[in-house]
Amino acid sequence: MTLAHQPYDDIRQAIRALCQDFPPQYWRAVDAEQRYPDEFVTALTAAGWMAALIPQEYEGAGLGLAEASVILEEINRNGGNSGACHGQLYNMGTLLRHGSEEQKRRYLPPIARGELRLQSMAVTEPTTGTDTTKTATIAERRGDRYVVNGQKVWLSRAHHSDLLVLLARTTPIDQVARKTDGMSLFLVDIKSALRNGLTLRPIRNMVNHETSEAFFTDLEIPAEHLIGEEGRGFRYILDGLNAERTLIAAECIGDGRWFIDKATAYAKERVVFGRPIGQNQGVQFPIAECHIEIEAADLMRWKACTLFDNHEPCGAEANMAKYLAAKASWEAANVCLQTHGGFGFAAEFDVERKFRETRLYQVAPISTNLILSYVAEHVLGLPRSF
Ligand SMILES: Cc1cc2nc3c(=O)[nH]c(=O)nc-3n(C[C@H](O)[C@H](O)[C@H](O)COP(=O)(O)OP(=O)(O)OC[C@H]3O[C@@H](n4cnc5c(N)ncnc54)[C@H](O)[C@@H]3O)c2cc1C
Numbered sequence: 001m002t003l004a005h006q007p008y009d010d011i012r013q014a015i016r017a018l019c020q021d022f023p024p025q026y027w028r029a030v031d032a033e034q035r036y037p038d039e040f041v042t043a044l045t046a047a048g049w050m051a052a053l054i055p056q057e058y059e060g061a062g063l064g065l066a067e068a069s070v071i072l073e074e075i076n077r078n079g080g081n082s083g084a085c086h087g088q089l090y091n092m093g094t095l096l097r098h099g100s101e102e103q104k105r106r107y108l109p110p111i112a113r114g115e116l117r118l119q120s121m122a123v124t125e126p127t128t129g130t131d132t133t134k135t136a137t138i139a140e141r142r143g144d145r146y147v148v149n150g151q152k153v154w155l156s157r158a159h160h161s162d163l164l165v166l167l168a169r170t171t172p173i174d175q176v177a178r179k180t181d182g183m184s185l186f187l188v189d190i191k192s193a194l195r196n197g198l199t200l201r202p203i204r205n206m207v208n209h210e211t212s213e214a215f216f217t218d219l220e221i222p223a224e225h226l227i228g229e230e231g232r233g234f235r236y237i238l239d240g241l242n243a244e245r246t247l248i249a250a251e252c253i254g255d256g257r258w259f260i261d262k263a264t265a266y267a268k269e270r271v272v273f274g275r276p277i278g279q280n281q282g283v284q285f286p287i288a289e290c291h292i293e294i295e296a297a298d299l300m301r302w303k304a305c306t307l308f309d310n311h312e313p314c315g316a317e318a319n320m321a322k323y324l325a326a327k328a329s330w331e332a333a334n335v336c337l338q339t340h341g342g343f344g345f346a347a348e349f350d351v352e353r354k355f356r357e358t359r360l361y362q363v364a365p366i367s368t369n370l371i372l373s374y375v376a377e378h379v380l381g382l383p384r385s386f
Contacts (some may be wrong), residue, residue, distance in 0.1 A: 007302075008070040017073055018047060019078035024350050027080055031208040031353050036160050041085045042114075044075075050088045051112035054096070055242075058108035065243055066305040069250035076254030079350060081357050083209050086251065087119040087157055090243045094121075094165050094185060098228035100237045103187065107163070109157055119161035120190070122152040122214055123237060130370055131386070132167070133179040133234065137216060139168035140188065141223070141230075146170070146186065148197070148219040154364070156211045164188045166221075170230050184352055185233035187225045196220060209354050242318035244306040244365055249318075250323035253301060255358040256294035259332035262351060263287050263339040270341075283339060290332040297324035316379045323371045326361040333358045 006012060022040045030037045034107040044050055052068045054060020068089050072082040092111055095103060095118070128134040137150025148168055158164060164187075171182030193198070197219030200212040228236055230287045264287055269276025277283045300321040307314035333355040337344035362368050374381045 008067060011067055011070045012074050014047075015049070015074035016078055018043060018049075019080055022080060023078050024097060028347060028350060028353065029046045030117060032347070034204070034208055036157075036210050037081070037084045038160070040080065041088075041160070044085060045099040045114035050085060050114065053089055054092060054108050054112045058096075058104060059112040060108065064305070064309040065246055066302070066309055069247055069301065069305055072247050073250040073254035073257075074248060076251045077257050078254075079354070080210070082251045082254075083207070083357065083360070084157070084160075085119065087121065087161075090240060090247055091118050091121050091165055091239045092238045092308075093243055094236055095187065095238060098185070098232075099187075102224075103227070107187070116163060117161045118163040118165070119157035120155055120164035122155045122164055122166045122188075124152060124154045126151060126153040126213070130367065132237075133173065133183070135169050135183055137165060137168040139166075139170050139184060139221070141170065144223050146221045146223060146226070148186075148216040150216050152214040152216075154203070154211050155200070155214045156209065158190060158212050158214065159192060159202070159210055164190055165227070167233050170233075176231075180234045182231050183233040184230045185236050185251075186221050187227055188219075188221060189225075193219055193221075207358065207360055209357075241264060241366070242304070242308060242314050245318040245322040246301060246308060246314075248361055248365060249297065249301045249321035249325035250305070250331035250360050252322075252358060253294055253298050256290065256297070256325070256329040256332040257355060258354060259260060259329070259336035259351075259358075260287060260291050260294065262349075263290075263332075263336040266343075267339050270300060277339070286335040287339065290328065290335050293324070293328035294332060297321065300324050313334075316375065319374050320359075321367075322366070323368060323375075326358075326368070329358045330362055 028272055049071050050182050051060040052063045052071060058061035072086055075082045095107060111118055123132060125136055128136060137147040137152060139148045166186045166188050167183055169182055170184040174177055177184035197217045199215040205211060267283050268276050270277045300317060304314050304317035304321040307317055337351050337355055340349060340351055343349050373385060377384050
């Protein structure tokens with residue numbers, strides 16, 4: 001498949017050129033060492049790509065979600081893993097949409113210049129999981145500060161970020177009219193917090209994805225680090241999720257295309273029983289099916305991007321794009337591994353690494369069941385299950 005037929009060819013070529021400095025050996029090594037791909041993220045930031053969604057008035061590139069999605073798609077399409085840095089693209093959206101002008105002027109230009117990283121968002125908790133309104137982390141106002149106590153889990157990239165966006169309850173759930181009220185968002189300076197009540201404990205996991213448990217013990221946050229209005233944090237978070245889901249869909253599409261290319265090439269070259277394995281329809285058809293499904297998911301991704309960039313509601317499309325793309329990339333991963341037979345398990349083929357990486361997107365940043373629940377209840381109007 002050629003890149004020339006894909007939209008935004010200029011961005012694709014530029015990312016592709018940058019990715020050539022980070023060949024499969026690089027990603028294999030950082031995976032084996034469970035190391036953060038700092039060199040790659042630094043190069044991407046220096047080239048300005050991490051500031052894609054920051055408006056030009058704050059020194060960013062002022063591009064749309066469509067362009068940003070192409071950046072992440074191409075990183076994954078070229079064998080890399082955007083999971084190391086995608087948060088930098090969309091986490092600043094919360095600040096951009098809901099932060100005060102002073103916060104935006106203070107933080108967005110250094111983020112755009114690559115001097116500050118805002119890569120982390122702390123929402124998930126170990127006890128309440130997907131049931132975010134039951135958030136047990138409390139931020140209590142005391143004078144000009146908030147004092148935070150509680151615990152978060154799966155806090156990604158915190159060791160490679162200067163700032164994080166924290167969701168905490170500021171009014172107990174039994175004192176609010178709606179369970180989605182009474183939660184607030186804060187911008188936390190990670191390094192200062194680590195000296196002042198925040199403890200991070202890394203979680204070793206299936207992929208090379210830096211993520212931690214976070215414990216907050218009387219962490220003091222200056223009141224001016226509240227983002228937007230107190231009590232409206234849940235709404236602000238939801239607002240940013242459409243961008244996140246659409247971008248993750250694009251990553252999955254990049255993964256899917258990588259798997260299909262890899263499987264196709266191998267099926268043409270591997271000769272068993274005196275002919276290329278790809279001559280057998282039993283090998284061809286699953287690859288063809290994956291290609292069809294990735295292309296279909298891509299259509300929904302563009303629909304979500306167009307609506308988002310036109311400031312139109314896109315919750316259904318963003319969720320459906322993420323669902324279709326994550327499912328299609330996972331199926332492509334499985335087919336690619338099967339096509340490679342035993343060699344699919346050998347690290348030097350990169351298939352097993354990408355197989356693990358793309359599996360994550362069935363669970364995070366939102367699990368497949370929760371998307372189905374959103375579509376069933378918010379799009380189709382079926383009775384609420386929770
Ligand atoms: C590598 C990694 C990185 C992550 N990074 C971050 C991050 O940076 N910040 C952050 O806040 N979170 C992060 N997460 C957390 C991630 O968003 C959650 O794991 C995910 O949303 C699922 O929540 P949970 O693990 O609590 O599952 P649970 O809520 O415990 O659910 C477990 C399973 O039950 C299903 N389930 C639960 N309730 C229902 C229901 N009512 N109907 C049907 N099915 C249901 C779920 O779909 C899921 O499959 C990360 C997770 C991972 C693994």
